[in-house]
Amino acid sequence: xxRIPCCEKDNVKRGQWTPEEDNKLSSYIAQHGTRxxxxxxKNAGLQRCGKSCRLRWTNYLRPDLKHxxxxxxxxxxxxxxxxxxxxxxSLIAAQLPGRTxxxxxxxxxxxxxxxxxxxxxxxxxxKPFSHLMAxxxxxxxxxxxxxxxxxxxxxxxxxxxxxKLSTRLSLTFQRLRKRNLK
DNA sequence: AAGCTCTTCAACCGCAATCAC
DNA sequence: TGTGATTGCGGTTGAAGAGCT
Numbered sequence: 001x002x003r004i005p006c007c008e009k010d011n012v013k014r015g016q017w018t019p020e021e022d023n024k025l026s027s028y029i030a031q032h033g034t035r036x037x038x039x040x041x042k043n044a045g046l047q048r049c050g051k052s053c054r055l056r057w058t059n060y061l062r063p064d065l066k067h068x069x070x071x072x073x074x075x076x077x078x079x080x081x082x083x084x085x086x087x088x089x090s091l092i093a094a095q096l097p098g099r100t101x102x103x104x105x106x107x108x109x110x111x112x113x114x115x116x117x118x119x120x121x122x123x124x125x126x127k128p129f130s131h132l133m134a135x136x137x138x139x140x141x142x143x144x145x146x147x148x149x150x151x152x153x154x155x156x157x158x159x160x161x162x163x164k165l166s167t168r169l170s171l172t173f174q175r176l177r178k179r180n181l182k
Numbered sequence: 183a184a185g186c187t188c189t190t191c192a193a194c195c196g197c198a199a200t201c202a203c
Numbered sequence: 204t205g206t207g208a209t210t211g212c213g214g215t216t217g218a219a220g221a222g223c224t
Contacts, residue, residue: 016192016218038209054210055193090212101212106191 013047017056021046025053026061059102066098070107078104078112083126 028044034057037050046053059065070078074096081092089101089108096104113123120129137145 014194036209050209051195052193058211059192087213102192105213110190 012049012052014052017060021048022056022061025056029057029061055102059100064098065100070099070111074099075107075112075115078108079116079126082108082112082123 024044024046025040028040032040032043034040034054037054039050040046041048041050041053044053048056077095078092081095085091087105089105093099093101093104116123116126121127122129122132125132139145
């Protein structure tokens, strides 16, 4: 029972693509296009499943793709669009010519999330952490809020780049403690 | 130089949406 | 209109290289 596999896994190669496989796939698509991914590996003489071929083509082999670093303006676009659309990577990638959803997703997860956190901005809500802490302080009971602020402070105190954030959290924490003591 | 940890990113997985009949 | 096949999408994984001790 269960889900029908997209292909016979026993007869299918997995893992990194070789230049030879890339050539086979590229030249087949150049001649026949990308209709029916299920048949493409068979007809192109590849021991891969159609899904793997489609991914390789859309994320790496397509001739219109950019392969270099993301520019500052591309990064700004991603951050802006992410604040509106969230993790709708294909929607975001559609606004960046030559970039794929996988590219954008990887770049967000490895670079931009950290960059925003380092600037004291929550990468999920795109609000400053201090603002979120203030919101928490008004929502939770004082002892819980103080406990949470202390935990958050502990998470960030060793990060050089988050000194400002740490200072802000520290102030929030102090305010909560005062409130708690009243 | 060796071993360990961290970072990056290509590739995979499974679900949802869409298509074809 | 229902159903199976195909495609698209977002989350996750793991290999490889870089950096650190």
